[in-house]
Amino acid sequence: KQEVTQIPAALSVPEGENLVLNCSFTDSAIYNLQWFRQDPGKGLTSLLLIQSSQREQTSGRLNASLDKSSGRSTLYIAASQPGDSATYLCAVRQITYSGAGSYQLTFGKGTKLSVIP
Amino acid sequence: NAGVTQTPKFQVLKTGQSMTLQCAQDMNHEYMSWYRQDPGMGLRLIHYSVGAGITDQGEVPNGYNVSRSTTEDFPLRLLSAAPSQTSVYFCASSSSTPFEGYTFGSGTRLTVV
Numbered sequence: 001k002q003e004v005t006q007i008p009a010a011l012s013v014p015e016g017e018n019l020v021l022n023c024s025f026t027d028s029a030i031y032n033l034q035w036f037r038q039d040p041g042k043g044l045t046s047l048l049l050i051q052s053s054q055r056e057q058t059s060g061r062l063n064a065s066l067d068k069s070s071g072r073s074t075l076y077i078a079a080s081q082p083g084d085s086a087t088y089l090c091a092v093r094q095i096t097y098s099g100a101g102s103y104q105l106t107f108g109k110g111t112k113l114s115v116i117p
Numbered sequence: 118n119a120g121v122t123q124t125p126k127f128q129v130l131k132t133g134q135s136m137t138l139q140c141a142q143d144m145n146h147e148y149m150s151w152y153r154q155d156p157g158m159g160l161r162l163i164h165y166s167v168g169a170g171i172t173d174q175g176e177v178p179n180g181y182n183v184s185r186s187t188t189e190d191f192p193l194r195l196l197s198a199a200p201s202q203t204s205v206y207f208c209a210s211s212s213s214t215p216f217e218g219y220t221f222g223s224g225t226r227l228t229v230v
Contacts, residue, residue: 031215043207043223051216089160093215102215103148103167104175107160 002027002094006108013080014116021075021111023090028068031102035064035075036089038110044089048075080115087112119143123208123222130198130229138193138225140208146220147213149191153177153204154224160207166191167213198229 003026013019023033032051036044048064050057050073056065063076077084091105124139142149150165162175164183172183180202182194191210195202208222 032218034218036221041226044209044221046218046220049218091160091219093219095215103150103165104162105152105160105209105219109157109159 002092002106004090004092004106004108006088006090006111008111009109010112010114012114012116015080015082017080017115018076018078019080019113021077021088021090021113023073023075023108025071025073025092025106027094028071029095030068031093031095033064033066033073033090033092034105035062035073036091038087038089040086047088077113080113082115082117085113085115121208121210121220121222123206123225125225126223127226128228130195130227132198132200132229134198136195136198138195138206138208138227140191140193140222141189142191142208142210142220143189144210144212144220145188146210147188148211149185150175150209150219151181151183151191151193152207152209154207155204163193163206195227200229203227203229 005024007022034049035047048057050064050066061078066073087110089110091107121142147168151163152160154160161177166172166185206225209219211219
């Protein structure tokens with residue numbers, strides 16, 4: 001069974017710092033990995049989708065990398081701002097032909113980021 | 118483009134009551150699914166659908182029913198609410214290709230007392 005782990009569970013940094021959030025998964029047979037942002041009491045906003053054949057994806061100050069063979073992804077946030085404070089979730093979409101299989105996203109439990117002004 | 122719309126945003130139920138959580142998407146997505154989010158448990162799949170008329174169970178289906186009569190709508194029914202169903206519920210949709218990402222609704226926060 002696919003398991004997704006995000007470390008650390010919480011992170012506090014001063015404004016302006018560059019930071020890295022980590023995501024690891026146990027089964028490398030995936031279609032893609034998606035990073036989401038969740039603000040308190042709100043829904044999930046998709047930040048980046050990285051396919052299994054890709055090494056990285058970039059959007060503005062965000063850069064996601066994927067090393068499928070080692071089961072790891074990182075989300076790099078450059079020049080952090082207080083508005084980046086949120087919980088960041090990673091989720092993988094698995095290649096499988098049984099049950100909910102490839103229709104299901106398997107989520108990590110998230111990293112809660114606080115950017116201090 | 119509204120994306121995925123969930124109603125209501127908040128709901129309080131008494132134990133034993135029934136209700137339907139609504140989900141609609143306007144992106145012509147074939148795949149729709151329901152997740153629940155609980156502290157310390159992350160998001161878990163309840164039910165999913167790969168098209169109109171086709172639904173199946175996810176990881177935690179007990180106590181919930183779904184149906185999909187149209188591409189746009191995927192309601193989640195709680196038959197007899199229990200305190201263990203207190204959670205935040207998210208509806209999500211995706212196109213039929215596994216290389217597309219999922220779009221999530223804003224969630225329904227349900228409390229069962």
